[in-house]
Amino acid sequence: MEEKPKRTGDVRENPCPICGTTSYIWGVTVGDGPGQRLYTRPDGAGWGDGKEMVTRECDTCGNVQLFTKGQ
Numbered sequence: 001m002e003e004k005p006k007r008t009g010d011v012r013e014n015p016c017p018i019c020g021t022t023s024y025i026w027g028v029t030v031g032d033g034p035g036q037r038l039y040t041r042p043d044g045a046g047w048g049d050g051k052e053m054v055t056r057e058c059d060t061c062g063n064v065q066l067f068t069k070g071q
Contacts (some may be wrong), residue, residue: 011067012056012067016058016060016061016063017063017065018058018061018063019058019060019061019063021058021059021060021061023058023059023060024056024057024058024059025056025057025059026054026055026056026057027054027055027056027057028052028053028054028055029053029054029055029066037052037053038052038053038066039051039052039053040053040068051068051069052068052069053066053067053068053069054066054067054068054069055067
């Protein structure tokens with residue numbers, strides 16, 4: 001029986017929650033134009049207070065997750 005990859009302290013390196021592999025393609029979120037990015041910010045925060053989001057796509061099953069940039 002194959003052993004599943006172990007979770008690490010850095011959630012970005014954890015195995016895919018769907019299929020358990022650890023091979024990813026990292027990218028950015030893009031809107032209608034190449035300069036449009038997706039951000040997250042707390043309720044009540046002002047414009048410019050957010051953190052840019054990055055994507056992690058599983059090479060095996062295609063699951064996509066969002067993470068804040070530089071976290």
